[in-house]
Amino acid sequence: MQRSPGLTALVDDSALLAQEAQLHLTDLHGGHARWGVDLAAGTFSFTSQPDDGEGASVSYPVQLIGSAAPGPRSWLWGWANPSGYSPQVLRAAEAARTLGETYGIPELTAGEVPFDPEGDTAGADADGEQVTPGARLAWDLTRAAAIASNTWFAYSGEVSGGTRVMMLLEGLTLPAASFPRVTRLISEALASGVLTDHRRAVSSYATLRDLGWDGSHLVLPDGALTITFDDAGRITNMQGSTGAAGPSGSVTPAP
Numbered sequence: 001m002q003r004s005p006g007l008t009a010l011v012d013d014s015a016l017l018a019q020e021a022q023l024h025l026t027d028l029h030g031g032h033a034r035w036g037v038d039l040a041a042g043t044f045s046f047t048s049q050p051d052d053g054e055g056a057s058v059s060y061p062v063q064l065i066g067s068a069a070p071g072p073r074s075w076l077w078g079w080a081n082p083s084g085y086s087p088q089v090l091r092a093a094e095a096a097r098t099l100g101e102t103y104g105i106p107e108l109t110a111g112e113v114p115f116d117p118e119g120d121t122a123g124a125d126a127d128g129e130q131v132t133p134g135a136r137l138a139w140d141l142t143r144a145a146a147i148a149s150n151t152w153f154a155y156s157g158e159v160s161g162g163t164r165v166m167m168l169l170e171g172l173t174l175p176a177a178s179f180p181r182v183t184r185l186i187s188e189a190l191a192s193g194v195l196t197d198h199r200r201a202v203s204s205y206a207t208l209r210d211l212g213w214d215g216s217h218l219v220l221p222d223g224a225l226t227i228t229f230d231d232a233g234r235i236t237n238m239q240g241s242t243g244a245a246g247p248s249g250s251v252t253p254a255p
Contacts, residue, residue: 003140006105011140012197014147016205019185021152024174029058035157037062037167042089044155044169061170063092065145065154068134069163073114075137080111092149092168096141099148108144113137135164139194142166177209179223179242186225190235199233 033046044062064078064085078085078093087094100108107113115134135156142154146168153169186202195201203213212219217226223242230236 004105004107006100006103007107007140007144008196009200010099010105010144010147012195012201013204014143015189015194016185016201017152017208018143018146018154019189020177020181021146021172021174022154023181023185025153025155025169025172028172035155037157037165039064039085039089042086044167060153060172062089063145063149063151063168063170064089065093065096065142065166065168066138067159067163067165068115068138069161070134071161071163072112073116073134075113075115075134075141077111077113077141092145092151095148096145099144105144107137107141108148113141138164138166142168176221177211179220179225179240182218182220183225183238183240186227186235186238197233198235199229202227202235 029046033048035044035046037044039062042061043059045057045059047057064081066075066077067081068075077097078090079097096108099105115137138156139154142156146152146154149168151168151170152174153172155167155169157165157167159165189195189201190198199215202218203215205211206213206218216228217224223240225238225240227235228237228239
């Protein structure tokens with residue numbers, strides 16, 4: 001299925017904040033914690049490995065978004081899963097479906113969405129791990145559910161046979177946006193190729209994070225970025241400064 005313009009716009013709207021949430025989740029739990037989920041109880045847990053300490057466990061309320069399976073070569077929304085999960089863990093997926101019905105976005109309203117197993121891999125997922133078939137579509141649809149439900153912390157877990165289950169974790173909050181983090185997340189989003197309309201992505205991020213933005217200057221609590229776009233709305237350069245008299249520098253995205 002060719003990606004619809006509506007889904008493309010939602011990915012642009014959500015990608016930067018979703019990436020920021022992934023970076024913060026990695027800060028909190030790293031890549032060494034074991035994970036577990038109990039959908040009947042509506043909880044997700046990280047448990048540290050023995051060499052990380054005493055195996056402490058942290059739990060969060062969880063939302064099931066869906067799963068991407070290489071066998072049928074398709075994404076299955078949580079609300080369409082024949083297992084019949086509790087509505088309590090499907091609120092975010094249902095919010096995405098409602099958004100799709102409102103704006104005519106077919107990927108959000110079809111219970112099962114096919115993907116190209118060869119063309120739907122993009123090197124590594126948002127956690128830096130090698131992707132499985134369908135991963136790009138899975139992350140795009142999870143971003144759509146994130147912005148539909150205002151729940152931003154996503155987790156992708158492999159369950160069996162290459163199937164990936166996508167979840168959103170509740171009860172987490174982001175720290176204030178910072179110059180180093182925002183510079184990094186914009187650079188990483190550009191490198192990943194996830195963005196189509198760069199200008200829209202930055203504008204949406206500024207709105208979601210309540211940051212000053214006039215179309216070229218992004219004002220952060222600890223600095224500012226001046227972002228230059230070409231005629232197609234793609235970022236061509238970023239220049240920034242931290243604090244009142246901090247260092248400044250520039251970043252030119254790779255062509």
